[in-house]
Amino acid sequence: MNSPSLLEAPNRKSFPKSLALVAAEVTSVVSASRLKCYMTCRRQFYFRYILGLKKPAGAALIVGQALHRMLEIWNHARWHGDNADLGTTPERFEEEWHTIVEAQPVAWKDDKEEPKQKATALRLWQAWLADPPIPIDQAPEGVEVYLEHEEAISDRPKIIGYLDLVRAGGLLVEFKTAARSTKAEELAHQHRLQLTIYALLYRESTWQQEKGFQVIQLIKTKEPKIEVFNFPPATDKDFEELDATIHAFQQGVSRGDFTLSPGQHCSWCDYRTECQNKVATN
Amino acid sequence: MAIKLVANYSKRLGLPGYSSHQFSVSVETELRDLAEADTEMKNLYHQLQRNVDAQIQETGFVPSEAYGSQSNKRQPPPQKNQPQPQPPAQEQRPQQGEAWRCSEKQEQFIHRLMKENNLPLSEVDQLARQRFGSPAMHLNKMQASGLIDALLDQYGSKGKGKGGSR
Numbered sequence: 001m002n003s004p005s006l007l008e009a010p011n012r013k014s015f016p017k018s019l020a021l022v023a024a025e026v027t028s029v030v031s032a033s034r035l036k037c038y039m040t041c042r043r044q045f046y047f048r049y050i051l052g053l054k055k056p057a058g059a060a061l062i063v064g065q066a067l068h069r070m071l072e073i074w075n076h077a078r079w080h081g082d083n084a085d086l087g088t089t090p091e092r093f094e095e096e097w098h099t100i101v102e103a104q105p106v107a108w109k110d111d112k113e114e115p116k117q118k119a120t121a122l123r124l125w126q127a128w129l130a131d132p133p134i135p136i137d138q139a140p141e142g143v144e145v146y147l148e149h150e151e152a153i154s155d156r157p158k159i160i161g162y163l164d165l166v167r168a169g170g171l172l173v174e175f176k177t178a179a180r181s182t183k184a185e186e187l188a189h190q191h192r193l194q195l196t197i198y199a200l201l202y203r204e205s206t207w208q209q210e211k212g213f214q215v216i217q218l219i220k221t222k223e224p225k226i227e228v229f230n231f232p233p234a235t236d237k238d239f240e241e242l243d244a245t246i247h248a249f250q251q252g253v254s255r256g257d258f259t260l261s262p263g264q265h266c267s268w269c270d271y272r273t274e275c276q277n278k279v280a281t282n
Numbered sequence: 283m284a285i286k287l288v289a290n291y292s293k294r295l296g297l298p299g300y301s302s303h304q305f306s307v308s309v310e311t312e313l314r315d316l317a318e319a320d321t322e323m324k325n326l327y328h329q330l331q332r333n334v335d336a337q338i339q340e341t342g343f344v345p346s347e348a349y350g351s352q353s354n355k356r357q358p359p360p361q362k363n364q365p366q367p368q369p370p371a372q373e374q375r376p377q378q379g380e381a382w383r384c385s386e387k388q389e390q391f392i393h394r395l396m397k398e399n400n401l402p403l404s405e406v407d408q409l410a411r412q413r414f415g416s417p418a419m420h421l422n423k424m425q426a427s428g429l430i431d432a433l434l435d436q437y438g439s440k441g442k443g444k445g446g447s448r
Binding site: 079141142143144145146147148150166202204205206207 | 431
């Protein structure tokens with residue numbers, strides 16, 4: 001993306017045809033992350049998905065990826081009847097961390113940041129192993145399951161998602177890493193669309209309703225904390241909200257609505273520089 | 283000059299199982315005088331609405347949530363609760379000509395993996411039974427996704443692509 005003009009989000013009248021094609025492609029597949037990105041900031045969506053501007057991963061993302069990977073290994077080991085603790089030793093953590101960091105550019109603040117973040121992640125992982133909130137001997141129904149809603153069977157577009165863990169009876173588990181604790185109501189509100197997408201995918205794939213949702217937060221405080229929140233199955237209202245959001249997303253992107261949405265989220269936005277440059281030239 | 287008035291009334295209602303049905307009625311009439319338009323439109327609107335409402339109450343076939351999650355040849359298991367992993371049993375053997383219960387795309391991908399790795403169906407079935415207590419053909423979409431992961435883990439990553447392939 002060398003041309004500075006491309007960084008300027010178009011107004012509705014000047015949405016170039018080439019970008020309109022990209023927009024059509026991007027909206028043809030819906031995921032929780034795409035929806036969330038567009039609903040948080042349309043301009044951020046434009047930089048990330050329409051222009052495809054890649055940014056180095058931040059430390060928080062790397063910590064999250066490493067813990068997700070360890071949880072995936074741990075859950076797979078339980079499923080196969082292997083010793084989950086043996087498969088997830090500090091040596092294995094080190095190995096997985098290295099693989100994740102090598103696979104992508106990472107924006108470490110300085111030389112000290114990587115070891116510091118790695119230690120935080122390892123502490124959290126060891127806290128999990130010391131007292132896992134999921135019984136080790138309870139076999140999962142699915143681990144890191146990729147599911148698709150096929151567009152041919154409803155009015156909805158193709159919807160995709162990865163379910164971190166499906167526990168016995170259809171309890172859909174989502175793992176989150178966070179810097180601080182969150183209240184249950186806030187968490188439910190923040191992740192409502194994502195969980196509803198998972199419910200839709202699960203129901204379509206198994207012909208049964210999910211038992212409910214479980215959001216497990218791994219909190220990166222000095223003293224690591226693990227919080228478990230249980231939520232009931234998705235309701236008709238949740239599906240209505242999801243459909244309305246998908247509709248707004250598709251309509252907005254197709255007409256080139258990438259309006260600025262300034263707010264607190266700008267403080268940690270990867271595209272702040274591009275966005276500010278654009279604002280400055282207006 | 284005749285004045286043509288075209289009226290259309292359409293209603294779409296949601297039904298269980300993420301489905302909906304719709305009924306529209308159109309009429310075309312001629313007015314002698316433009317001054318009649320307001321009254322005529324009002325009458326037509328009420329008449330069309332009344333008739334659409336009367337008809338749309340007949341929902342006809344209402345699919346269950348399971349309907350359409352596979353192509354017609356793919357039938358969900360008869361019981362409401364998904365089977366939990368069970369030891370292999372005689373009745374769990376797929377019957378001759380029986381359809382796969384996962385998506386067509388998943389079935390094709392499993393066949394591709396079998397072909398690329400010279401895997402007989404019996405071996406795939408064995409893995410499916412270990413993980414899910416059912417032969418591959420009896421797995422639902424979620425289980426088939428897990429089976430594909432397991433096959434890719436065991437037999438390399440030929441053609442592996444998160445998303446598109448599954």
